[in-house]
Amino acid sequence: MSASPGxxxxxxxxxxxxxxxxxxxxxxxxxxxxxxxxxQWGGRKEGEGETTFDNDNTGRITFLGDGKIRRKMRWMGSLFEFVGKKVAGDNVVRSNVIGSWKEEYRGINSRTYEAARVARWPSGYYVGDERDDITSNSDTETQSD
Structure with missing residues (x-):
């Protein structure tokens, strides 16, 4: 956590x-x-790296003293809460790190979401496997292969 330069x-x-x-x-x-x-927050899901950003990605941090915080965040319609504590040691955050956080935050938007979606699914949408969903060890369905 670090304050902006201003x-x-x-x-x-x-x-x-x-x-x-x-x-x-x-x-x-x-x-x-x-x-x-x-x-407000924006992020990337693990796996395919799909971005998550919208007006519901909100939260609040309460500063409890002694380096402790309580945070509540909203995501996908749910509110979750956790607590944290400042780790002892050199906690200096360099301005270039803040710049990368800022760049990441600003890069999570509908334009980059759409570009990544098209890169994942060039046909415009996920079509999945076009074959019938038959398992190889099924004894109730016949294989067409």
Missing amino acids: KSHFWVWFHFGIVSGAIRSRAAPPTFVGDTVHF
């Missing part, structure tokens, strides 16, 4: 296993313990 908002990079991405706060970094800051 300190008008902050950026966070996250990786939750099934999705990773960037968070951009809608307000300046907090000043007091207990402050809550709302955010």
Whole structure:
């Protein structure tokens, strides 16, 4: 987590296993313990790298003191919550890292989603396997191959 150079908002990079991405706060970094800051986020699903971004990708972070946070995020119609704690050590985030988070966040949009979708499915949509769905070891269906 790091404040933007102008300190008008902050950026966070996250990786939750099934999705990773960037968070951009809608307000300046907090000043007091207990402050809550709302955010928008965008990310990529693991596997094919499909992007997730829309007005429902929102959340809030509450700063609990002693480097602890509570975060609630909305994704795919569900709200999930978790807590975190600052890791001891050198937590300096260089401006070039913030730049890459910002670039990732701005690159997750409908234009790049469509370009990736066409690259995955050149026919314009996923058609799947055109053969009948018959398993090779079926004893109730006949094989056409």
